[in-house]
Amino acid sequence: MPSSVLCSPTHEADQFSNRLNSLIKSRKSDDLYRSRRIVETPQSAQISTNGNDLLNFCSNDYLGLANDPRVKSACVSGIEKWGVGTGASHLVCGHTGAHHELEEALADFLQRESVLLFSSGYAANVGVINGLLSEGDNIFQDRLNHASLLDGGWISRAKHHWYQHRNYHDLEETIQETIKDAPKNNEGINLIVSDGVFSMDGDECDLKKLIGVSKKHSGSVMIDDAHGIGCIGENGSGIVNPEQFTSADVPILVGTLGKAFGTSGAFVAGDKSLIEFLIQRARNYIYSTAMPSAIAVASLKSLDIIKNESWRREKLQENILYFRDGLSLNNDSEILMPSKIAIQPIVVGSAERANLISQSLEKNGILVSAIRPPTVPNNTSRLRITLTANHSIQEVDRLIEVLSECLS
Numbered sequence: 253m254p255s256s257v258l259c260s261p262t263h264e265a266d267q268f269s270n271r272l273n274s275l276i277k278s279r280k281s282d283d284l285y286r287s288r289r290i291v292e293t294p295q296s297a298q299i300s301t302n303g304n305d306l307l308n309f310c311s312n313d314y315l316g317l318a319n320d321p322r323v324k325s326a327c328v329s330g331i332e333k334w335g336v337g338t339g340a341s342h343l344v345c346g347h348t349g350a351h352h353e354l355e356e357a358l359a360d361f362l363q364r365e366s367v368l369l370f371s372s373g374y375a376a377n378v379g380v381i382n383g384l385l386s387e388g389d390n391i392f393q394d395r396l397n398h399a400s401l402l403d404g405g406w407i408s409r410a411k412h413h414w415y416q417h418r419n420y421h422d423l424e425e426t427i428q429e430t431i432k433d434a435p436k437n438n439e440g441i442n443l444i445v446s447d448g449v450f451s452m453d454g455d456e457c458d459l460k461k462l463i464g465v466s467k468k469h470s471g472s473v474m475i476d477d478a479h480g481i482g483c484i485g486e487n488g489s490g491i492v493n494p495e496q497f498t499s500a501d502v503p504i505l506v507g508t509l510g511k512a513f514g515t516s517g518a519f520v521a522g523d524k525s526l527i528e529f530l531i532q533r534a535r536n537y538i539y540s541t542a543m544p545s546a547i548a549v550a551s552l553k554s555l556d557i558i559k560n561e562s563w564r565r566e567k568l569q570e571n572i573l574y575f576r577d578g579l580s581l582n583n584d585s586e587i588l589m590p591s592k593i594a595i596q597p598i599v600v601g602s603a604e605r606a607n608l609i610s611q612s613l614e615k616n617g618i619l620v621s622a623i624r625p626p627t628v629p630n631n632t633s634r635l636r637i638t639l640t641a642n643h644s645i646q647e648v649d650r651l652i653e654v655l656s657e658c659l660s
């Protein structure tokens with residue numbers, strides 16, 4: 253074939269980009285278009301983008317560790333010791349002493365036998381579910397579970413079942429329906445999966461009820477506590493309090509390092525048998541380069557801070573209460589969702605309205621992103637406000653003031 257044929261745009265190529273452009277256009281006209289902003293400063297309560305200084309109320313850096321000098325210098329010393337890249341997957345030659353030390357420290361922190369690191373929470377969820385389940389198994393998911401949990405379910409080819417958000421009666425009925433139709437000798441896994449703290453609503457799964465239903469029907473529970481670990485619980489161990497719930501209650505516990513830890517990566521915690529099994533079977537663990545060792549060294553420092561500086565959780569809690577009290581004083585108290593944690597969403601309805609309010613907040617120096625479908629159900633577009641331990645009371649005051657103006 254002459255090279256000119258390969259280089260000239262073909263009719264098919266034109267059609268392909270026309271198709272994409274028309275999909276992008278309809279996203280724009282539906283107010284669902286997404287774009288990235290270029291941030292010019294490290295994560296902090298104040299950030300700068302396009303030369304504008306903004307108060308940042310949409311980061312998941314809940315404890316303010318992403319730019320902590322101690323975490324940074326741990327990372328730098330990690331690079332000095334280990335270099336940058338790991339060169340291979342964990343199973344080939346990429347699993348270093350730094351990874352191993354972090355795994356052992358996390359296992360100790362969460363009081364589980366073993367921990368396995370992944371390169372992100374998304375990867376951990378897909379890897380765990382796809383590693384554990386296959387055709388013939390069932391997965392039961394809360395309707396508002398994180399996208400990565402849903403994707404893991406789809407890829408695994410297990411049968412997918414939904415239950416209504418935090419409705420454990422509905423979960424039980426769904427399981428009963430499923431079991432009723434199953435062949436008598438079916439030995440498949442029934443995996444019940446829930447966010448610990450829901451990422452878009454900020455409410456919590458009722459772990460006792462969930463475990464109760466699971467035990468009654470021989471299910472296995474997987475909790476993704478991406479927003480809980482580090483932030484809630486006596487010493488930051490999250491919603492699955494190890495003093496109260498063992499691995500017999502919650503055999504699979506997932507957490508991320510990208511939020512409260514302020515670094516990057518994720519982990520799954522459980523019994524040795526779970527971790528050994530995942531090392532054999534989790535495809536995105538096996539076929540993916542190990543996270544940089546320096547990130548593991550930095551995360552180990554974050555873990556140390558999480559354990560020893562409980563004032564960060566207290567400060568975060570103070571900011572949350574202050575924000576909730578202040579905003580309900582100026583507005584209808586119904587405006588807030590029943591969230592006790594750092595995620596404080598304000599549901600405003602249409603995607604258009606969410607965009608407009610987010611834009612007017614930004615004009616007034618406040619950065620809060622509009623969360624729209626398909627991330628949240630239709631007509632529940634929202635401003636997803638997140639508070640951190642780094643915000644001062646004055647900054648939260650400013651948020652309340654500007655937000656009240658923009659909402660009225």
Ligand SMILES: *Cc1c(COP(=O)(O)O)cnc(C)c1O
Pocket residue numbers: 372373374375377398400447451476478479508509510517518
């Ligand atoms: C953020 C989040 C993830 C993904 O974690 P990353 O480390 O950012 O990939 C998974 N689950 C939930 C509930 C989350 O909120």
